[in-house]
Amino acid sequence: MMKKYPYLSRKLNFPSALLGVVVFLSCWLIGTQVLAQTNFPPQTLLYPQHDVQIFLQFEEGPLVGRKSVMQMQVKDRKTQQLIALNETIKVTLWMPDMGHGSAPTKIQQINNDQGFPQPGLYRVSNMQFVMGGIWEVYVTLVNAEGQEESQFFTVAL
């Protein structure tokens, strides 16, 4: 049996094995950090029916084949202060040229240092751009009656 797995019988040089692991982990960490960041510009969407503006900034991505994350700030259009909406917010990814999308995304309010959700501040995760091409990111406000006000921005990947 030992003949079949000769490398098992060889003594591992511990320091060089450890060095190998450290180098591998460092490369992997640096690689994922570089890949996770893009220079995608911040976006602003206007919602005239609600008199709000939504500011959007990617924290990770947008990139094909990994989960992108976006921060979302809902502000009163006049005061530019963060505001709590009664409406629920929906974020949908759509490929207009191909007639399909990617769902669902996950939306959570961002907590402050005391652990309380901050009004108007959200993190959108599980954004999966599953292939290259033109994507539209729809951000939709839905009121209690189910009426929607929807705006989008475009991502070319």
Ligand SMILES: [Cu+2]
């Ligand atoms: Cu597609």
